[in-house]
Amino acid sequence: MITMPSQADLAARNKALDLIKSSMKSLVEQINEGEKPVLVIPKRTLSNTIYDLRRKMLLLGPEVQHRSFTDVNEAKKFMQTLLMASIIFDALRNNEYPTIRDLYYRGKHSISYRTVDGKRINENTWEEQRESDSVIRDLEVFLSVLREDLLILSKEKGKVVGNLVIRSGDDTIDLSKMGHGAYAIEPTPDLIEFVDVDAEYILVVEKDAVFQQLHRYGFWRKYKAILVTSAGQPDRATRRFVRRLSDEYKLPVYILADSDPYGFYIYSVFKAGSITLSYESERLATPSAKFIGVMMTDIFGDSVFRKIVKDKDSRKILEEITPGVSELKPKSPYLDESERSNFIIKAKTKDLERAVELVGYKVAEVCIEDKEVKNKVKKKEGLTGYPWFSTPEWTREICIFFNTLSKLEIEAMASKGLKFLADKYIPEKLSVGDWID
Amino acid sequence: MSELREVYRAVSPAEFFYKYREIAGFANPVRAVYQTIRELVENALDATDVHGIPPDVKITVRKADETQDFYQITVEDNGIGIPPNIVPNAFGKVLFSSKYVLRQSRGMYGLGVKMVVLYAQLTTGRPVEIITSKSGYKRIYYFKLRIDVNKNEPVVIEAGSWRKTRDWHGTIVSVTIEGDWNRAKSRVLEYLYRTAVVLPYANIVMVTPENEIVYYPRIVNIMPKPPVETKPHPQGTDLEFMNSLVKNTDFKTIEELLVKSFQSIGDVTAKQILQTAGIDPNKKPSELSDNELLSLINAMKTYDKYKPPSSRALSPLGEEIIKAGLKRAFNPEYVDAVSRRPGAYSGHPFIVEVGIAYGGNTPIGEDKPVVLRYANKIPLLYDEATDVISEVVKEDINWENYMISFPAPLLILVHICSTKIPFKGVGKESIADIPEIRREIKLGIMEVTRGLKQFLSKKIREEEAKRKAEAVAKYIPEVAKSLAVILADESNLNALRKEIISKLTTIVARKTGVSFDLLHGIVKSIEAEA
Numbered sequence: 001m002i003t004m005p006s007q008a009d010l011a012a013r014n015k016a017l018d019l020i021k022s023s024m025k026s027l028v029e030q031i032n033e034g035e036k037p038v039l040v041i042p043k044r045t046l047s048n049t050i051y052d053l054r055r056k057m058l059l060l061g062p063e064v065q066h067r068s069f070t071d072v073n074e075a076k077k078f079m080q081t082l083l084m085a086s087i088i089f090d091a092l093r094n095n096e097y098p099t100i101r102d103l104y105y106r107g108k109h110s111i112s113y114r115t116v117d118g119k120r121i122n123e124n125t126w127e128e129q130r131e132s133d134s135v136i137r138d139l140e141v142f143l144s145v146l147r148e149d150l151l152i153l154s155k156e157k158g159k160v161v162g163n164l165v166i167r168s169g170d171d172t173i174d175l176s177k178m179g180h181g182a183y184a185i186e187p188t189p190d191l192i193e194f195v196d197v198d199a200e201y202i203l204v205v206e207k208d209a210v211f212q213q214l215h216r217y218g219f220w221r222k223y224k225a226i227l228v229t230s231a232g233q234p235d236r237a238t239r240r241f242v243r244r245l246s247d248e249y250k251l252p253v254y255i256l257a258d259s260d261p262y263g264f265y266i267y268s269v270f271k272a273g274s275i276t277l278s279y280e281s282e283r284l285a286t287p288s289a290k291f292i293g294v295m296m297t298d299i300f301g302d303s304v305f306r307k308i309v310k311d312k313d314s315r316k317i318l319e320e321i322t323p324g325v326s327e328l329k330p331k332s333p334y335l336d337e338s339e340r341s342n343f344i345i346k347a348k349t350k351d352l353e354r355a356v357e358l359v360g361y362k363v364a365e366v367c368i369e370d371k372e373v374k375n376k377v378k379k380k381e382g383l384t385g386y387p388w389f390s391t392p393e394w395t396r397e398i399c400i401f402f403n404t405l406s407k408l409e410i411e412a413m414a415s416k417g418l419k420f421l422a423d424k425y426i427p428e429k430l431s432v433g434d435w436i437d
Numbered sequence: 438m439s440e441l442r443e444v445y446r447a448v449s450p451a452e453f454f455y456k457y458r459e460i461a462g463f464a465n466p467v468r469a470v471y472q473t474i475r476e477l478v479e480n481a482l483d484a485t486d487v488h489g490i491p492p493d494v495k496i497t498v499r500k501a502d503e504t505q506d507f508y509q510i511t512v513e514d515n516g517i518g519i520p521p522n523i524v525p526n527a528f529g530k531v532l533f534s535s536k537y538v539l540r541q542s543r544g545m546y547g548l549g550v551k552m553v554v555l556y557a558q559l560t561t562g563r564p565v566e567i568i569t570s571k572s573g574y575k576r577i578y579y580f581k582l583r584i585d586v587n588k589n590e591p592v593v594i595e596a597g598s599w600r601k602t603r604d605w606h607g608t609i610v611s612v613t614i615e616g617d618w619n620r621a622k623s624r625v626l627e628y629l630y631r632t633a634v635v636l637p638y639a640n641i642v643m644v645t646p647e648n649e650i651v652y653y654p655r656i657v658n659i660m661p662k663p664p665v666e667t668k669p670h671p672q673g674t675d676l677e678f679m680n681s682l683v684k685n686t687d688f689k690t691i692e693e694l695l696v697k698s699f700q701s702i703g704d705v706t707a708k709q710i711l712q713t714a715g716i717d718p719n720k721k722p723s724e725l726s727d728n729e730l731l732s733l734i735n736a737m738k739t740y741d742k743y744k745p746p747s748s749r750a751l752s753p754l755g756e757e758i759i760k761a762g763l764k765r766a767f768n769p770e771y772v773d774a775v776s777r778r779p780g781a782y783s784g785h786p787f788i789v790e791v792g793i794a795y796g797g798n799t800p801i802g803e804d805k806p807v808v809l810r811y812a813n814k815i816p817l818l819y820d821e822a823t824d825v826i827s828e829v830v831k832e833d834i835n836w837e838n839y840m841i842s843f844p845a846p847l848l849i850l851v852h853i854c855s856t857k858i859p860f861k862g863v864g865k866e867s868i869a870d871i872p873e874i875r876r877e878i879k880l881g882i883m884e885v886t887r888g889l890k891q892f893l894s895k896k897i898r899e900e901e902a903k904r905k906a907e908a909v910a911k912y913i914p915e916v917a918k919s920l921a922v923i924l925a926d927e928s929n930l931n932a933l934r935k936e937i938i939s940k941l942t943t944i945v946a947r948k949t950g951v952s953f954d955l956l957h958g959i960v961k962s963i964e965a966e967a
Binding site: 020021024025027028031032034035036037069070071072075076078079082083085086089090111112113114115116120123125 | 904908909915916919923937943944947949955962
């Protein structure tokens with residue numbers, strides 16, 4: 001018998017309802033005792049974001065904020081948090097699936113009050129969605145659940161195809177029979193049940209266009225892959241889906257992204273989590289994910305880098321940052337001189353700044369040749385880079401980026417020939433282990 | 438009730454004033470109306486509060502001629518009255534007082550009223566009418582008289598008396614002058630209003646030619662301490678005074694004259710002064726030469742071991758009276774007053790009193806406080822810019838230090854009382870910059886303004902607390918509803934919501950120190966709207 005909502009859905013609802021109820025009960029107890037009600041919420045700030053070296057992911061630190069209702073500066077946020085909790089609670093109880101935009105509208109109304117001076121003032125519970133989104137995040141960390149566990153939907157962005165059978169809702173879906181299309185990863189991936197998987201690895205492609213090309217080419221069937229795309233910056237559902245699939249079937253995860261600091265960062269979001277949503281990493285990050293390309297060394301080889309480390313001073317600095325960087329295995333490029341000049345794009349200042357954020361200012365200082373360009377990133381002096389980019393391989397990659405001031409999109413690799421991308425570039429790199437962990 | 442024994446001596450012809458009337462304030466028909474009322478009112482007040490009588494003063498102005506701008510001005514008081522034998526000279530002869538004692542009063546020697554009589558005579562030709570009686574007299578006396586300008590003599594046209602049926606005492610003076618009432622009116626009303634501010638213990642009524650009644654009723658039952666007659670202080674003396682003194686004295690020796698006529702001079706001091714002046718202490722006063730007189734004055738002024746002049750001759754208003762007056766006039770949020778300790782300049786005692794009013798109906802000062810100036814309880818209306826009080830307010834006080842930013846509803850009242858007010862010029866409308874007085878004004882203003890600062894900062898703190906409480910209270914219904922939605926069933930949702938509202942309101946009230954009722958009002962205003 002098919003019931004709506006599904007059993008999995010109903011179970012998730014009841015769990016969420018109980019969770020909200022019990023957490024709010026303690027607030028009412030405070031009030032009954034005559035105490036000011038206080039919400040103790042883990043801090044979602046950069047200073048409270050830590051990189052766990054052992055687990056290789058970004059996590060929320062131990063700092064908490066005390067959101068007290070009687071504190072003038074916190075009162076509105078307190079009200080908004082409770083208002084949001086009650087709207088979510090109501091939606092859960094009524095078997096609804098609000099999006100964050102829905103929640104914004106459901107909670108948005110005006111409070112009309114008379115001031116101590118007798119003036120009537122209308123104030124909205126919140127003005128912009130930014131405000132309601134912020135309290136949703138607060139509720140997630142306060143209840144330590146993901147919004148998906150509260151049956152809040154978001155836009156579907158990620159797609160997947162491959163030899164994989166899942167149960168979603170009360171349906172069984174074979175992801176190898178999607179025709180030219182693909183399965184859109186639902187916003188509540190925890191409600192998905194993996195029924196059967198026949199694959200050796202998961203390949204995540206940043207670009208939707210390249211995903212489609214590889215799909216039509218039959219790449220996943222030929223190379224026993226589960227093919228996933230995040231279509232740009234990965235959403236939570238795609239990350240959670242990849243993480244679960246990887247965990248539950250011990251499948252390695254490879255990320256194929258643009259060869260630029262933005263692509264590198266997307267990889268790091270899959271692998272370690274994002275700074276703004278570090279509280280989700282534990283459930284969303286896949287620490288074993290590997291960056292397969294496109295690497296700078298795939299474009300330029302390592303001759304540029306070898307030239308830099310020939311200089312004793314430069315080598316010393318780079319070795320200090322990431323020991324072993326000057327003794328990495330040599331690499332030859334996949335592109336020849338003319339292909340390079342056709343495919344590469346000149347890096348912009350924004351790319352440079354982002355790269356400095358990844359590996360730190362010192363690498364930029366050593367590797368950038370052009371004095372004018374060096375001055376442009378001077379304002380980022382003092383940045384030391386993210387710990388998860390502090391590896392010899394990334395130092396070499398980004399050093400080459402700084403030196404050549406070039407970037408490349410995956411589409412360029414496909415332009416060289418889909419056959420090249422699907423049958424040579426990816427399989428060859430996988431077989432020789434040419435990736436960055 | 439003390440009473441004054443006055444002895445008069447003619448010194449100066451009435452003709453002088455007759456010709457130079459503008460220096461006495463009668464320069465034009467507008468000023469003349471104002472000045473006439475002022476002189477008569479001030480005489481009335483001097484006859485009452487100086488003698489400890491709560492003043493009842495009634496002023497009547499009425500049109501006295503159908504075609505010409507003649508106005509009959511009548512002022513009635515409940516003062517000590519004037520002995521009938523003195524009346525002709527008191528109103529009809531320009532005199533100087535020959536008394537050698539001092540005390541604070543509004544007018545000096547009754548000069549002003551004679552100017553009024555002369556001005557009336559000059560413009561309308563009508564005589565002055567006086568009705569007067571003292572307490573204890575059995576009869577009321579009536580006079581109609583004019584002044585013989587050339588002889589400086591009163592000419593009594595009519596006189597009479599009648600039996601008193603009740604114990605009335607006081608004086609009614611009535612003159613008819615030519616004047617411009619219409620243009621003088623606002624100035625006169627301003628004068629009365631300002632007078633009433635410092636005289637909350639007086640009943641002041643005025644009936645205008647339009648039959649309007651302006652009434653300032655008595656609102657307090659306290660009176661300023663009346664001034665006590667004192668001997669002059671040697672440092673405050675001058676040649677004119679000394680001349681008169683030595684010519685008219687009965688004392689046998691100059692030493693005795695000094696000891697008996699001045700305060701702060703005993704036998705030892707007198708001998709030292711006379712030794713410095715090179716005068717034989719036993720010399721007959723009337724035999725002093727002009728040079729001896731000058732060196733005596735010099736010695737008296739330079740001797741520096743006197744006690745400061747006695748302030749018993751002064752009659753400050755007192756803090757309560759100033760506060761009561763300001764409260765009635767402006768109904769301010771904050772009011773205070775201070776009477777400074779007595780000071781002295783050049784041998785003259787003085788006291789500075791300062792009042793302050795803030796908020797309520799207090800007029801707005803654009804870039805500095807509004808200033809009300811008083812000298813010996815008389816309001817000063819003209820020449821404000823050149824007055825030392827205005828200068829202190831403008832230059833000596835940094836108002837920002839007192840949390841005041843202009844425009845502000847702030848008023849400063851300054852009253853200076855002295856046996857000799859150092860007026861600038863003959864207009865008697867502005868006070869000269871005497872360092873001793875300036876300093877007291879400044880300290881007085883600072884003292885009352887410090888209190889205002891405390892009031893303002895307390896007010897700001899309270900406002901702040903209210904605002905903070907409001908910033909929290911306005912969310913109580915929303916929070917209560919949210920909690921009720923989560924924790925209650927449909928059946929008890931409203932009950933739980935109300936319970937949480939009430940408890941949260943109590944908690945917020947306790948945390949912010951703002952009353953439950955105020956917060957409850959905010960919460961209710963939301964409920965009512967919802």
